[in-house]
Amino acid sequence: MSTRMVIRPDSTPLKCEICGQTALHVARLVTEGGGEIGQTVVCTSCRHRRRVDNER
Numbered sequence: 001m002s003t004r005m006v007i008r009p010d011s012t013p014l015k016c017e018i019c020g021q022t023a024l025h026v027a028r029l030v031t032e033g034g035g036e037i038g039q040t041v042v043c044t045s046c047r048h049r050r051r052v053d054n055e056r
């Protein structure tokens, strides 16, 4: 099973703590079937990513 990351269009870029660029985006993790299984933040500059838990 493969998942893909879909960067939210309404995402506000955050500052990446690794490279210092304001390029951290919130992305949804989506399966092939279209189900959302979680969220991650990914830096489009240095490709650093980390998982975020769904907390309300």
Ligand SMILES: [Zn+2]
Pocket: 016, 017, 018, 019, 020, 021, 023, 043, 044, 045, 046, 047, 048
């Ligand atoms: Zn970065």
